[in-house]
Amino acid sequence: MVTGWAAKASGLEKSMFAELRPPKFLAEIGPKLPQRPWSDVLCASLELARFTKQLDADFSFLEGRTLRIVIEDLGARATLRYVNGHFRPAPADAEADVSFRAATADYLKLLRRTEDPDTLFFQRKLRIEGDTELGLTLKNLLDSIEPPAWFSKLVA
Structure with a gap:
């Protein structure tokens, strides 16, 4: 059962994102594109959010660890490390300590907070591999972490 902020999502929002799929050509070319830009963008976004105190959390438990975020239906993946208190891109072939895997629609549901991550995890739509x-x-x-007010408008 969905509770809290996820319960506030309207049925329209849930059904809209349930059917979201990237265009077929993106799914076909995604795995052939370089993976480094995804890592660069994710690291830059995380560092900017930390610098502006929008992401004010203790990530020291990640020190020296390698993370991977996979957007399965785009064939995209971002690989990053947390080193000396900063997120840094890692080589695409680096062995990840932990990987998160989901489809575009499911990541958007998490960002919009229309779906609880535990629900997606138990539905096997969000997979955690490795550690x-x-x-x-x-x-x-x-x-x-509560997202800032401007973020809600960005992903609306």
């Missing part, structure tokens, strides 16, 4: 304890700790930390 599951590390993944669950990170998932719970990110889920506990």
